[in-house]
Amino acid sequence: MQRTSKMIAEFFAHGYRVSGTYVSAKRPLADEIYDPTTNYIQLEEAYLSPIMDPAKISAYYVLALFDKSNLDFVLTVEKKDGLRRDQSYGMGSYQVPIYLTVPFFEIKGHLSLLNKNFNPRLYLGSDAGIFITLLDVTARSTYNPDVSYQGGVALINRAHISFFGETVV
């Protein structure tokens, strides 16, 4: 799979939207996000917008750090930009539609699983990393439902999920 050396992703945390450039030349964004041995992710050219006025650029930083544990979710438009290296070689063939909430957002998408016997409690309680990968995502702003964000992949912080439900296919 071809990867570009830089990519832009949307980072959501504490009521803010940050559009930032991640240098993916050394490792994919998802590998960095999933890595339990690092606390921060570094961005270049980060543009900050409040969730209530998400198109307004209220601040710009040449370099920015994100505390990964404080992220609600990360969204990439292209699916290839949001997958871990191992996921890029192939994912599960079972698609499970999911609806979940994190602060300021309700998110729809689907999980890609190897096993068709999906147990939400076991899935969320597993120690397979602090983030989960949701595909073909629509994230809707809770306080401004007309505003939605779409992406190929969302990397969602498990610890920030307050509601997690399997939707009817």
Place this chain on the structure above:
Amino acid sequence: MSRILIIDDNYDMLSMLKMILEKQGKHDVIACTGGQEGVEAAFNTSPEVALVDVMMPGISGYEVVKQLRADPRTEKIGIIILTARGQPVDREAALASGADDYMTKPADIEELLKRIDELVSRDKVKAQLNDAMLLPILSLKGGVGVTTLAINLAHVLQQIAPTVLLDLAPTTGQCMFFLGIRPDKHWGHYLENRDTSVVSLVQKHPSGLQVLLAPPLSWPYSWPNADTVGAILTQLTATTRFVIIDMPPLLDPTAQAILAKAHNILLITGDDTPAIKMTRATLQALQEYNKRLLVVRNAAAPGPRPPAEAVEKALRVPLAVDIAYDPAQITVVGKGIPLAAVHPKTPLVLGMKRITQLLLAR
């Protein structure tokens, strides 16, 4: 070919787009890496289309679009927002700021070129209704027939659409002598009283040619600055399709401002060595406008001529049109009639028709 302004802080993206638009789209590209710099460039160069990135240090792309829409010089240009922020809310914000179109990065190049062409076509249709083509005719060396060509080109264009010939000579223009018109009205009256309508100063020659004369030698007011000429042009372009400018042999800030606004520039050269050398020097000085320059060789006097290939080699640019000496010109100049009005098939008039074809094809 259209003039496209790209404003993007990402140097790699800027270089790539510039190369593609120049090579593939055959456009004349102005590239800026900052929002404020881009706004200034737009004011000074009047591009047909601006491609504007959103996320830039300093002022954002949305603010750039608002500033362009707020200024009469750029309010009508086509604007495409080109951004990595590709969410529906970003599209809405882009269109709400005043952009005509919106594309996400990485943009499909074929699609981008198509949308640029659509905006240019739309603007050309609008331009045919509302705006004029500015066409300065220039030579820094006298005696190569600038005024003769300006008068006859204006007459040829007048047959297509309303045209005004503007004589911008700082000291006594020659159009009044060539056309036999008394300088009762001229742009000096506008310098004297800014409430005067420039259009009311335009005189109509019996041939149908409309001309705004330069003040006579006795007139006390000096050569106008860039803003004043800009105001004169704004009034003229509101009522006509073509404005042909008989330029003085100057490259001062006023002349530079006119050239920056021009859609095309006719640079006139002659057959003698000083004329060719001066044209070569002028081409170097006007390098930034080279895609809008048409070099025309005019034989203003009878006699042997160097081959066109030799002149092109010396100038290092092709001649757009090469006009042979036209003995008919001398027969009409004393009568105050444009040659094009009475001898439509002589070499000089055919040369003007060829220039017209080139201009309309651009």
